[in-house]
Ligand SMILES: Nc1ncnc2c1ncn2[C@@H]1O[C@H](COP(=O)(O)OP(=O)(O)OP(=O)(O)O)[C@@H](O)[C@H]1O
């Protein structure tokens with residue numbers, strides 16, 4: 001399909017498929033291409049009054065899925081563990097884990113998602129009933145508190161594309177139960193090590209606090225991703241989280257790296273959201289880490305939660321896909337680099 005043959009109707013279909021109204025599409029194109037289109041121009045393209053530039057057609061086409069090019073198809077373990085954390089609630093941690101996990105699986109990688117939040121949000125998001133897991137004894141708390149083999153608690157989700165280590169509200173006893181264990185915040189790492197060779201990636205969804213579960217996750221992490229809503233309160237907790245990362249690196253886990261900060265729930269038209277992205281950019285630069293493309297605030301992303309599936313599985317072309325694809329690609333590249341190092345050392 002080239003611009004020569006693309007009709008206005010086809011163009012409108014592409015726009016609607018990506019969840020943009022005409023104004024949003026103009027803003028998307030201006031941001032991406034450095035142009036000054038407005039909704040009238042989009043309207044003229046759609047009603048055939050004006051030719052659609054090839055550049056615009058290309059920009060609107062679905063982006064390529066993250067590529068596994070250069071990464072061995074066969075598994076050469078151990079898994080890279082990504083922890084997704086921010087002590088502020090409701091900033092898109094869970095939704096990010098679901099969608100990044102899905103993209104990594106789609107790129108052919110074996111992915112385990114670990115629900116380390118007693119709210120059990122990612123378990124519910126991926127269609128698993130936390131109460132049933134609790135009754136069946138197949139939740140993360142059984143693994144952590146009763147030394148149940150990790151493998152026995154893992155379930156397949158998304159038609160087997162992803163594996164999940166679910167949890168239920170009984171994980172809320174982690175503070176007391178893990179405090180009784182010698183080096184209790186290392187139990188999660190030990191239990192994940194049981195299955196690390198079976199996956200390419202382990203993604204851990206954290207609760208909105210810096211308690212024992214988050215510290216346990218950081219102790220097990222290779223990489224940390226910090227989603228942050230583009231509003232003030234969400235930003236304010238990041239320095240404290242980063243302080244903890246420095247301590248974890250010094251005391252327990254020297255391998256932990258900062259993958260980056262992911263702005264979420266971004267409303268491009270709100271001046272304060274734009275200002276907050278700038279603040280996040282400065283914070284990322286000061287901590288020598290990457291600021292990913294912001295994930296826009298779009299209903300389609302929230303719809304995935306209701307549907308019990310990652311939003312990008314329901315519709316790979318929704319607004320926000322680019323941001324998650326960027327994160328997935330960064331992880332695939334890191335995995336590739338690490339596997340090269342492992343091979344060199346072998
Ligand atoms: N990009 C987005 N656009 C629209 N809604 C979103 C987006 N990302 C997340 N949401 C919605 O925002 C809410 C919070 O998202 P999510 O549960 O992922 O945050 P969280 O940081 O994991 O929350 P908690 O701290 O409670 O674990 C959910 O209702 C989710 O559907």
Ligand SMILES: [Mg+2]
Nearest residue numbers: 093094117121
């Ligand atoms: Mg959550």
